Amino acid sequence: MTIESEGLAALPPQPRRPGATSVDVARLAGVSRSTVSHVLNNQVTRFSEETVERVRQAAAQLGYVPSAAGRSLVLGRSDLVVLAVPNTTLTNVQDIIEAIASDLDDLGCSVVVHFDRGGAPGDNLTRLQHVVETLRPAGLVDLGSLSPDELDVLESQGCALLSPRSQHVRGVDEGNVAIARRQAVHLIDRGYTTLAFALLVDQRDDPFGRMRAAVVADVCAEYGLAAPSTISVPLEPAGAQTALCELLRTRGRPVGIACSNDEVALAVTFAALALRAAVPADVGVVGVGGGSVGQLVTPRLSTIGFDVRTSVASVRQAIAHRIGGAPEPAAAIPVDTFTVVQGETT
Amino acid sequence: MTIESEGLAALPPQPRRPGATSVDVARLAGVSRSTVSHVLNNQVTRFSEETVERVRQAAAQLGYVPSAAGRSLVLGRSDLVVLAVPNTTLTNVQDIIEAIASDLDDLGCSVVVHFDRGGAPGDNLTRLQHVVETLRPAGLVDLGSLSPDELDVLESQGCALLSPRSQHVRGVDEGNVAIARRQAVHLIDRGYTTLAFALLVDQRDDPFGRMRAAVVADVCAEYGLAAPSTISVPLEPAGAQTALCELLRTRGRPVGIACSNDEVALAVTFAALALRAAVPADVGVVGVGGGSVGQLVTPRLSTIGFDVRTSVASVRQAIAHRIGGAPEPAAAIPVDTFTVVQGETT
DNA sequence: CGTGGCCGTTGACACGTGTCACCAGGCTCC
């Protein structure tokens, strides 16, 4: 008992250089290492109240943090979540990453980012496979960079899918539909009867963009309007003007344009002004994102406000469900997540 | 030998569900596991050419990928790099993350993102400590969220620092100085004799912003100009106008304003226009970032172009130096990394 | 008094890797 007493009388929480292990905690608490493991993993029902408390105090005193490597090795799975980010400029990627990382941090997971690169077609999949095999992550969140069969490949390697397009998390898909619908309905409400969809040029295989364009087309059909054109806009004034000029030539004025994000919306808006088209009289523009940039310029951008934190909540729930026994995720997203920000471009 | 022959005659590269281990590779190659380990870690000088080839082929055939958990456990360090991101809106965080992640991916490292949150003062440090202790990362890259003593705490826990402010990687600091100097010199070149620095409001303790403001002050002193004012600008029109109005009242016109990023520059520019100040005659604005947004609007933003990939090269070298025996990182950044993008606001 | 069951606790194993120290055999050199 003298040893334990000395230990308990020791320094403030951070004395050690090498991190304490469960062996140290066990010694200090005067129990076996398996007891430590059980207590710290909340297998607590079968231990005496006093033992539990002793172990917890010892762990706290030593500042014990379980080794991720040890855990991963024995569990066959790490507490990491891989986040596959497309090279598409979708709505404020940084905020999305931050929201997911923050959520998962609360669950004890860390986020490993994996960015798509331009390259040979299978290259991104190969790199991702390598990461998944070596890290054995608790889950993979795909922000839209993977095709369904690529997702299948990853899943068959034993990686839990948390992609928007998997059945586990469908929140993001619903979100995309809701956004595009709001855009289209807003334009129609503001009196535009000719609609178009503007996506970023050169974003090969952007599933979200295509999905949203399709939704706009659906809404047009519902309202008995002609099918919308789709234009590709570069983030550069001359190219944007060319694209818009072509649209105005074929579809006439006025035209209401739903854009895949706020940057594209800015490009379209200022291209219109440069072409001496009246905004919003001849050209209506609505973006997505509700970021600050669109509200700083003149004319202020009309856009669909977007609460990232609410939108990624389903991802959080899906991971929680997988890590601990959290309740099955609810699929629905609150309707008021997406709100129309009325600016001066519609 | 029959077993090995059967193995070598087996299926295409991805047959297995559970990842192959080095034991499998050893069996297939007909050597011991330690030989596999040595060969695959390029301790190759002491083995026969034929053995090396056999091991490599076996590994390739089985699609062998070493387990990160196993490696970490025995090495006491993982192949992860933690990236601490401040909640400051510095120049295009997403691009920086992507560039660093891409670089480190080539080195076989993965990037774990850790975002600062608003919260109790020591909270971020605590969370970061926990991550470092549990993950034992190969390095920590700080994008400016940590104070020097917080960095010391982390380093004393045995985590290699790759912060811009550590002596190992000083590239980012140099970059900040170079950027601010370019901004100031550009404004002076364009004829402004009264200078100011605009940083984002409410970004408590932004070390980069303070550093850049100090550099602008230095340049003013060099040129014999009055010390620059510093204003805090919110990303919202009314507040930006208030801040700018106050500046114009105290410092008169014309005034040249160096901004901490392009978003702030946009806010200032359009605030000036709303205040019926002439841009660039009365108010000159130069941003940082060279992102597309500033070039889309009218007037086009003058800004300091910024090649993120070049700028993070020093981080890459520092990690390479630590992981493998790569050459000691060279501190200098090529001068032409930062170029003046001449817009219509100066 | 003997036996079965519960409670609290523990010993032992497995996970996959890097590397130190060692070994067998062939060669050279005295």
Place this chain on the structure above:
DNA sequence: GGAGCCTGGTGACACGTGTCAACGGCCACG
């Protein structure tokens, strides 16, 4: 011809954890 070196390769240990099966002690029940 034996001692010592070089080449090519291996056995064993350590890293830190989660959990299965087992174990001693105690009480209740027959």
